[in-house]
Amino acid sequence: MKCKVCGREAVIKLKAYNTSLCADDFISFFEKRVEETIRKYSLLKNGRPIVAVSGGKDSLTLWYILNKLGVAADGIYVNLGIGEYSLNSLEKVKKMAQRLNRKVYIFDVCEIVGKNIEGIARIMKRVPCSACGMVKRYVMNRVCLDMGYDVVLTGHNLDDEASALFGNLLYWREGYLWKKDLTLEEKDGRLSRKAKPLFLCSERETAAYAIVSRIDYIYEECPLSFDAKSLVYKEVLNRIEEISPGTKIAFVKGYLKMLKKRKAFEEEGDGKGMGVCEVCGYPARGLRCAMCRLMEKSDTSKQIAFIEYNPEEA
Amino acid sequence: MKIEYDGKVMELDRPILVYKLLEKLSLNRETYLVVVNDRLVTEDHRLLPGDHVRLIRVVSGG
Numbered sequence: 515m516k517c518k519v520c521g522r523e524a525v526i527k528l529k530a531y532n533t534s535l536c537a538d539d540f541i542s543f544f545e546k547r548v549e550e551t552i553r554k555y556s557l558l559k560n561g562r563p564i565v566a567v568s569g570g571k572d573s574l575t576l577w578y579i580l581n582k583l584g585v586a587a588d589g590i591y592v593n594l595g596i597g598e599y600s601l602n603s604l605e606k607v608k609k610m611a612q613r614l615n616r617k618v619y620i621f622d623v624c625e626i627v628g629k630n631i632e633g634i635a636r637i638m639k640r641v642p643c644s645a646c647g648m649v650k651r652y653v654m655n656r657v658c659l660d661m662g663y664d665v666v667l668t669g670h671n672l673d674d675e676a677s678a679l680f681g682n683l684l685y686w687r688e689g690y691l692w693k694k695d696l697t698l699e700e701k702d703g704r705l706s707r708k709a710k711p712l713f714l715c716s717e718r719e720t721a722a723y724a725i726v727s728r729i730d731y732i733y734e735e736c737p738l739s740f741d742a743k744s745l746v747y748k749e750v751l752n753r754i755e756e757i758s759p760g761t762k763i764a765f766v767k768g769y770l771k772m773l774k775k776r777k778a779f780e781e782e783g784d785g786k787g788m789g790v791c792e793v794c795g796y797p798a799r800g801l802r803c804a805m806c807r808l809m810e811k812s813d814t815s816k817q818i819a820f821i822e823y824n825p826e827e828a
Numbered sequence: 829m830k831i832e833y834d835g836k837v838m839e840l841d842r843p844i845l846v847y848k849l850l851e852k853l854s855l856n857r858e859t860y861l862v863v864v865n866d867r868l869v870t871e872d873h874r875l876l877p878g879d880h881v882r883l884i885r886v887v888s889g890g
C-alpha cells in the first residue's frame with residue numbers, strides 16, 4: 515500500500531479518512547489534527563498547560579506532541595504504589611521528562627498518605643478506581659492552581675469518549691450524559707480548567723503515533739482495572755467501525771453538536787452544591803473535601819506535597 | 829516467523845498477509861496494530877518466514 519501523499523510505502527491505513535500514509539506523513543497528519551483541535555475549540559486560551567501523565571500511550575503522546583508543537587508543558591504524575599506497574603510507569607514518565615527536558619510533579623501516595631491506593635480504597639470504603647479518581651482529580655487540580663498553571667490537559671481519546679457516551683446512552687444515565695465535554699471551565703480560582711486535546715484522535719491512531727515516534731509507553735494495564743464494561747463497549751464500537759469506518763468520530767462529533775445546542779438553551783448551573791473545604795480551601799461537597807477526610811483517617815503526619823522531578827538536576 | 833500477541837507467542841512458517849493473519853486469530857483491525865521487525869505495517873503487508881511480528885493491542889481500559 516502506498517502513501518497517498520508522497521507515494522512511499524504506507525505504514526497505516528486510515529479508513530475513516532479514506533487515506534493511507536507513510537510514517538512521516540502520518541506524523542504530520544496526527545499533529546495537525548491535535549493542533550486543529552486545540553485551536554478550533556480554544557483548549558489552551560493562551561494559558562500555561564500542565565499534562566496529567568500516567569505512563570500510558572495517550573498521556574505520553576499528548577505530552578510529547580505539545581512540546582513538539584512548541585507549547586511548553588510540564589507533567590503531573592500520581593504514584594499509586596501498585597508494585598511493578600507503578601515502578602514501570604514512573605520510569606516511562608521520567609524517561610519522557612528527560613527526552614523533553616520538562617519538569618514533572620510527582621505525588622507519591624505511599625509517602626504522603628502512608629498507604630498505597632488499595633489501602634486508601636479500604637479506608638475510604640470505595641473501590642480502588644473510585645479512590646484513585648478522587649486522588650488524581652485532587653492532585654491535578656492542586657498542582658495546577660498551586661504551581662501557577664492555567665489548564666490541566668488529559669489524554670482522553672476518541673474511544674474513551676465514544677465508549678463512555680455509549681454506556682451513558684445504553685442506560686440513559688441522564689445525570690452523566692451531558693457532562694462530557696472537551697473542556698471544563700475554571701471556577702473561582704479553586705477548580706482548574708481542564709481540556710482533552712486528543713478527544714478526536716482514535717486509540718489506534720494514538721498508538722500508531724506513539725510507535726512511529728518511538729514513544730516508550732507502558733503496555734500493561736493497571737492490575738486494579740476492573741471496568742470490564744468499558745472494554746466491551748470499545749470492542750463493540752470497533753466492530754462497528756470495522757464495517758462502517760468513521761462511525762466513532764461521527765458519534766462523538768454529533769454529541770458535541772447536540773451539547774452545544776443544549777447549552778445555548780439552558781443557562782449553565784453555577785456550581786451549585788459545591789462548597790469549599792475548610793482545611794485546604796479547595797472544592798468540597800461537605801465541610802471538608804474527600805482528600806482532607808482521607809488524610810485525617812489515615813493518621814499520617816505528612817502534609818500534601820509534591821516531589822519536583824527536574825531532569826536538568828537529576 | 830515469530831508472532832507475539834496478548835502475551836502469547838506463536839510460530840508460523842509460511843508467508844501470510846497481515847489481514848489474513850488477523851482474521852485467522854479473530855482479531856479486529858481497529859483493535860490491533862501490526863509491527864514487523866520494529867516497523868509499523870499496513871494490512872496488505874506480506875509476512876515472511878524469519879519476520880518478527882508483534883500484534884499490539886491498542887485498547888486500554890480504566
Ligand code: SF4
Nearest residue numbers: 643646736738739890
Ligand atoms: S485502573 Fe483504577 S486504580 Fe488503576 S489507574 Fe485506573 S482508575 Fe486508578
Ligand SMILES: [Zn+2]
Nearest residue numbers: 517520536539
Ligand atoms: Zn508519505
Ligand SMILES: [Zn+2]
Nearest residue numbers: 791794803806
Ligand atoms: Zn481539603
